[in-house]
Amino acid sequence: MTDERIFNFNAGPSALPLKVLQEIQGSFLNFAGSGMSITEISHRSGYFDDVINDAVDRAKRLLKLDDRFHVLFLQGGASLQFAMMPMNFLKEDDSADYVNTGTWSTKAIKEVQILNKNYRVAASSEDKDFSYIPKDIKFSADAAYVHLTSNNTIKGTQYHQFPDTEGVPILCDMSSDIFSRPLDMDKFGMIYAGAQKNLGPSGTCMVIIRRDMLDRVDKTLPSMLKYTTYSSKNSMYNTPPCFGIYTIDLVLKWIEEEMGGLEEMETYNIKKADILYDFIDSNTFYRTTAEKYSRSLMNVTFRCPTADLEKKFIITATEKGLGGLKGHRSVGGCRASIYNAATMEGVNALVEFMDVFAKENS
Amino acid sequence: MTDERIFNFNAGPSALPLKVLQEIQGSFLNFAGSGMSITEISHRSGYFDDVINDAVDRAKRLLKLDDRFHVLFLQGGASLQFAMMPMNFLKEDDSADYVNTGTWSTKAIKEVQILNKNYRVAASSEDKDFSYIPKDIKFSADAAYVHLTSNNTIKGTQYHQFPDTEGVPILCDMSSDIFSRPLDMDKFGMIYAGAQKNLGPSGTCMVIIRRDMLDRVDKTLPSMLKYTTYSSKNSMYNTPPCFGIYTIDLVLKWIEEEMGGLEEMETYNIKKADILYDFIDSNTFYRTTAEKYSRSLMNVTFRCPTADLEKKFIITATEKGLGGLKGHRSVGGCRASIYNAATMEGVNALVEFMDVFAKENS
Numbered sequence: 001m002t003d004e005r006i007f008n009f010n011a012g013p014s015a016l017p018l019k020v021l022q023e024i025q026g027s028f029l030n031f032a033g034s035g036m037s038i039t040e041i042s043h044r045s046g047y048f049d050d051v052i053n054d055a056v057d058r059a060k061r062l063l064k065l066d067d068r069f070h071v072l073f074l075q076g077g078a079s080l081q082f083a084m085m086p087m088n089f090l091k092e093d094d095s096a097d098y099v100n101t102g103t104w105s106t107k108a109i110k111e112v113q114i115l116n117k118n119y120r121v122a123a124s125s126e127d128k129d130f131s132y133i134p135k136d137i138k139f140s141a142d143a144a145y146v147h148l149t150s151n152n153t154i155k156g157t158q159y160h161q162f163p164d165t166e167g168v169p170i171l172c173d174m175s176s177d178i179f180s181r182p183l184d185m186d187k188f189g190m191i192y193a194g195a196q197k198n199l200g201p202s203g204t205c206m207v208i209i210r211r212d213m214l215d216r217v218d219k220t221l222p223s224m225l226k227y228t229t230y231s232s233k234n235s236m237y238n239t240p241p242c243f244g245i246y247t248i249d250l251v252l253k254w255i256e257e258e259m260g261g262l263e264e265m266e267t268y269n270i271k272k273a274d275i276l277y278d279f280i281d282s283n284t285f286y287r288t289t290a291e292k293y294s295r296s297l298m299n300v301t302f303r304c305p306t307a308d309l310e311k312k313f314i315i316t317a318t319e320k321g322l323g324g325l326k327g328h329r330s331v332g333g334c335r336a337s338i339y340n341a342a343t344m345e346g347v348n349a350l351v352e353f354m355d356v357f358a359k360e361n362s
Numbered sequence: 363m364t365d366e367r368i369f370n371f372n373a374g375p376s377a378l379p380l381k382v383l384q385e386i387q388g389s390f391l392n393f394a395g396s397g398m399s400i401t402e403i404s405h406r407s408g409y410f411d412d413v414i415n416d417a418v419d420r421a422k423r424l425l426k427l428d429d430r431f432h433v434l435f436l437q438g439g440a441s442l443q444f445a446m447m448p449m450n451f452l453k454e455d456d457s458a459d460y461v462n463t464g465t466w467s468t469k470a471i472k473e474v475q476i477l478n479k480n481y482r483v484a485a486s487s488e489d490k491d492f493s494y495i496p497k498d499i500k501f502s503a504d505a506a507y508v509h510l511t512s513n514n515t516i517k518g519t520q521y522h523q524f525p526d527t528e529g530v531p532i533l534c535d536m537s538s539d540i541f542s543r544p545l546d547m548d549k550f551g552m553i554y555a556g557a558q559k560n561l562g563p564s565g566t567c568m569v570i571i572r573r574d575m576l577d578r579v580d581k582t583l584p585s586m587l588k589y590t591t592y593s594s595k596n597s598m599y600n601t602p603p604c605f606g607i608y609t610i611d612l613v614l615k616w617i618e619e620e621m622g623g624l625e626e627m628e629t630y631n632i633k634k635a636d637i638l639y640d641f642i643d644s645n646t647f648y649r650t651t652a653e654k655y656s657r658s659l660m661n662v663t664f665r666c667p668t669a670d671l672e673k674k675f676i677i678t679a680t681e682k683g684l685g686g687l688k689g690h691r692s693v694g695g696c697r698a699s700i701y702n703a704a705t706m707e708g709v710n711a712l713v714e715f716m717d718v719f720a721k722e723n724s
Contacts, residue, residue, distance in 0.1 A: 001395030008397075010404045013604060021391055021399050028387040029380075033363030035370070035685065037383050039563040039609070042372045042686060075437035075565060076586050079600040083584030111584050196601050201401040203437060203565045203603025222445030222473050224438050225587075238441040239558050241565025242375060243605060247401070323397065324404065 002321065007346035010324030011153050011299060012176065012197040015341040019258065020250040038246050043239050051242075052234065055249035059208065062255060062262050063183055070214065072207040072227070073235040073245050077194040078104065078175045081205065082111040085147065085171055085190075088217045088227055090117040094144040097168070100124035101133060102152040103330065104173060122146065130155045132291035139165050144216075145189055146170045151177040153197070154328040156301030156335065157294040162187055169213060177298050178206065179255055180340055181266035189213040195244055197298075198339045200251055204244030255340065265340060272338050272347045273297040279351045285358035289333065300336045301327060309361055310334055316357060322350055364683065369708035372686030373515050373661060374538065374559040377703040381620065382612040400608050405601050413604075414596065417611035421570065424617060424624050425545055432576065434569040434592040435607050439556040440466065440537045443567065444473040447509065447533055447552075450579045450589055452479040456506040459530070462486035463495060464514040465692065466535060484508065492517045494653035501527050506578075507551055508532050513539040515559070516690040518663030518697065519656040524549055531575060539660050540568065541617055542702055543628035551575040557606055559660075560701045562613055566606030617702065627702060634700050634709045635659040641713045647720035651695065662698045663689060671723055672696055678719060684712055 008015040024038075031038040034047050041047050056071040065071070074080070085108075090096055095118035098109050102125070112119040120143070123134035130152060139146055146165045151158040153176045162170060162184075169189025178193035185191075190209040196202035209227055217228045229237045235245075259265045277295060280286045280302055289301045304310045310333060314326045327333035336350060370377040386400075393400040396409050403409050418433040427433070436442070447470075452458055457480035460471050464487075474481045482505070485496035492514060501508055508527045513520040515538045524532060524546075531551025540555035547553075552571040558564035571589055579590045591599045597607075621627045639657060642648045642664055651663045666672045672695060676688045689695035698712060 002397040003392070003395075004397060005392060006397030008402055010398075010402065012601065013402055013404060015402055016399065018391075021401070025387055025390040028390065029383055030365070030367060033365075035364040035366060035368030035683065036372075037378065039383070040370055040372065040375055040377050042375060043564065044691070075439075075442075075603075077437075077600045080437075080586040083586055087584075114582065114584050194601060196604075201603075201605045202405065202601040203606055220476065222449075222476050224442040224445055238439045239374065239556060239564040241437075241563075241603070241606075242558075243563045244565055244603075321397065329406070 004321070006321045006323045007343075007349055008323050009336045009338065009342065009346070009350070011328065011335060011337040012194075013202050014197050014324070014337055014339055016200070016247070017251065017254045017258070017341045020247065020254055023250055024247065039243050041242065043236055043242055048242060051246050051249050052236070052240070055245055055252060058249065058252035058256055059206070062179060062252060063185060063208070065185060065208065068211045069185065070209050070211070070231045072209060072230040073240050074205045074207055074230060075203060075241055077202070077205055078173050078192060079107065081173070081192045081207070082108040083115065084225055084227070085145070086112045086115050086117045086119075087221055087225060089144055089213065091218070093118075095119060095140065095142075097122040097139050097143040097146045099134060099137060099146070099148050100126060101149050101157060102130035102155050104152065104175070105147070105149045108147055108149070108173065125157075130157065131289060131294070133157050133159050133294040137163050139163070139168055141166060141168070143168050147172070149173045151296050151298050153299045153337070154331055156288070156290045156296045156299045158296035158298065160293070169210070176339070179252070179262065179265065180269050180298060182262040195248055197337075200244050200247035204241045204248060206248065259340075268344075269297045269338070269340065272342060272344060273300065275347050275351060276300045276336060276338070279354065283355075283358055285362055286354065298337060298339055300338065301333060302335070303333045307332065312361070313357055317353060320353055322353055366683070368683045368685045369705075369711055370685050371698045371700065371704065371708070371712070373690065373697060373699040374556075375564050376559050376686070376699055376701055378562070378609070379613065379616045379620070379703045382609065382616055385612055386609065401605050403604065405598055405604055410604060413608050413611050414598070414602070417607055417614060420611065420614035420618055421568070424541060424614060425547055425570070427547060427570070430573045431547065432571050432573070432593045434571060434589070435597040435602050436567045436569055436592060437565060437603055439564070439567055440535050440554060441469065443535070443554045443569070444470040445477065446587055446589070447507070448474045448477050448479045448481075449583055449587060451506055451575065453580070457481055457502065457504075459484040459501050459505040459508045461496060461499060461508070461510050462488060463511050463519060464492035464517050466514065466537070467509070467511045470509055470511070470535065487519075492519065493651060493656070495519050495521050495656040499525050501525070501530055503528060503530070505530050509534070511535045513658050513660050515661045515699070516693055518650070518652045518658045518661045520658035520660065522655070531572070538701070541614070541624065541627065542631050542660060544624040557610055559699075562609035563606050566603045566610060568610065621702075630706075631659045631700070631702065634704060634706060635662065637709050637713060638662045638698060638700070641716065645717075645720055647724055648716065660699060660701055662700060663695060664697070665695045669694065674723070675719055679715060682715055684715055
């Protein structure tokens with residue numbers, strides 16, 4: 001129990017900008033002078049139109065999207081997208097290329113298998129326990145799409161540049177690094193992200209999709225499972241997750257107005273990650289687990305000398321107000337998730353703690 | 363723009379108990395002494411386990427559910443359920459009975475059609491513009507299920523008792539009246555509800571499902587589209603809509619501890635609806651649109667003498683702090699949605715306004 005806010009290194013749901021939380025709190029009983037909470041407002045009202053349109057506009061400005069792109073809000077997390085992509089885009093004779101860089105890519109592949117659609121694993125880093133991002137991948141020229149996971153939260157790896165697919169559209173799960181850096185959107189047919197890491201609360205999934213992908217959608221699918229239902233109704237075929245979209249709008253506003261845009265956001269994120277990686281590299285007590293060139297700017301995974309020390313590290317850190325440092329239950333170890341909203345102050349506090357802990361336990 | 367909270371008669375998203383909103387607001391920056399917002403807490407933490415388990419336990423207590431029932435939290439609203447039901451429960455030779463009582467039933471039927479599954483419309487009130495709930499329906503003895511919509515928000519009709527299906531499980535969309543009254547759950551194989559009317563913010567769909575229905579689930583479906591994925595993982599196969607579940611927990615707590623349970627909730631709801639219907643029945647200016655025996659306790663639909671007067675009614679009411687009284691865009695007219703969280707004070711204020719408005723415009 002603490003009266004103060006901790007430094008939150010959770011992998012997701014994770015830290016949100018304090019300024020955003022304060023704005024939500026301040027207007028929670030009366031949103032925009034409506035006399036209602038944002039949770040009580042009709043999605044068919046002008047109040048909510050302003051919210052969703054502002055979120056879409058900000059996303060478009062930040063990513064410099066041209067008119068080909070639609071910004072949509074779905075539900076069901078990235079996990080529902082794993083099924084919707086093959087359902088929407090893979091006709092009987094089509095095949096898709098998947099790159100397997102860990103748990104989330106593997107889950108995406110599992111759904112193509114369940115659906116009994118054609119696919120090929122174009123590359124995988126499973127041989128080295130997903131500790132790197134594959135390079136020089138040869139994609140099928142006739143693949144309907146290439147699927148990538150831009151950042152692996154569990155192993156702490158990230159694409160620092162996206163492969164050349166020679167015109168085959170990339171569909172990319174960016175749940176853990178969307179809006180953390182500028183993107184060359186020409187490569188992507190679709191990017192998507194569960195909101196709960198860089199964007200807002202869990203329960204909203206942002207999908208940015210290019211027009212030519214919408215043209216390919218299988219029109220015989222159930223309404224809620226085809227992308228065109230969302231694109232033709234500004235994500236409001238049925239009641240959307242209003243509170244999530246509202247929070248995303250505030251987070252995008254924060255990126256745009258407080259941080260200065262995606263170039264500045266990236267600079268800040270690199271600076272935070274450098275502080276952590278530089279410290280770990282200079283220290284013999286800790287070691288990172290990802291190949292250097294594949295290190296994630298979002299999830300810094302590291303180990304202590306023993307599992308017992310890792311346990312002690314996590315408990316002691318929590319006592320000092322540094323939360324969420326436990327590695328994913330599937331791999332153990334430690335992990336500091338430093339998404340957009342993680343502060344430099346928090347990263348500095350973590351390094352300071354790590355230094356003291358190493359000295360006291362060496 | 364108002365500094366005060368209005369009386370909110372929105373059809374959904376709609377009013378939430380002020381006490382619930384205040385609790386969310388009060389702990390929004392630091393939930394349960396965690397030093398984090400509820401939107402920043404890991405769904406794999408003890409903090410969130412307590413929330414989701416409390417919500418499940420309260421739902422079970424309120425509805426007096428025995429061990430056969432699972433309480434699940436999904437996403438995608440009732441609209442995704444319209445597709446998931448036939449996908450999960452209708453094998454090739456199966457057929458389901460649907461009762462068509464308006465827009466939402468019609469949408470449920472549309473998804474069975476899209477999926478090319480067998481179904482039969484066992485009864486419909488389309489002949490009288492969905493102004494009543496069909497009686498004495500003859501169901502197929504070998505139907506896989508019977509689908510009903512317990513309350514029609516648009517036409518203002520509601521089942522006051524559920525039909526005898528002679529053992530065929532009823533699957534029921536209760537989006538607009540769940541937890542508004544006690545239920546004899548023996549009749550139901552599954553009930554489901556988008557949260558945004560009686561339960562919490564939009565973006566969470568509560569599904570209460572009986573074990574024998576889970577046994578019937580088509581195991582070849584994508585993970586996020588089969589009910590067993592949710593039942594086997596306490597709704598946490600992937601990140602659930604945490605803020606929605608948290609709010610639902612607080613609303614159920616409010617029903618249980620402040621209102622005294624579902625019997626008392628029903629008494630309160632009847633009292634509110636009676637005040638409104640009695641006033642309208644005693645007044646020649648207004649008229650209701652639903653058959654008397656089918657009148658909804660949740661959505662009181664009514665007309666003024668002319669469309670122009672209805673427009674004036676809605677504008678004037680809004681100016682007086684009575685919001686959300688416009689009928690659904692598909693039917694026009696006026697509608698007062700008085701879900702659980704609507705207060706007697708609000709209903710009395712509405713009747714008072716209606717009385718003055720009628721006198722001034724007769």
